[in-house]
Amino acid sequence: MPAYAIAHLREAAPHSEIAEYIERITATFELYGGRFLVHATQHEVKEGSWPGHVVVIGFPGIAEARAWWDSPAYQEIAPLRSRHIESDIILVGGVPEGYDPTATAKAMREALPAE
DSSP, rough: OOOEEEEOOOOOOOOOOHHHHHHHHHHHHHHHTTEEEEESSSOOOSSOOOEEEEEEEEESSSHHHHHHHHHHHHHHHHHHHHHHHEEEEEEOOOOTTTTTTTHHHHHHHHHSSOO
16 A cells, blocks of 8 residues: 655745755655655645645655655755754655445444434
């Protein structure tokens, strides 16, 4: 199943270290089958607030996403970003082909107390 690294990056003042991070990041995730799915694009907030930017990197699976995050190559450049941009970053597995959300709803209903 695919997996994703999703980052919510707050606004930051331009800095040479951020530019260096952007220049170097692709080389860190390509080794793990990663690729940008969302980067440097505008987003449209429909509910709540989401200041800043969204980045999504897709991977073949969660093991590859974890290996990329933990890799010496990525850990070497991560401070270039984290020193200048407040962020929330998660790794999350995707759903399998043909995923049916009604099974999740059924399990949720079965767990509800009887009325």
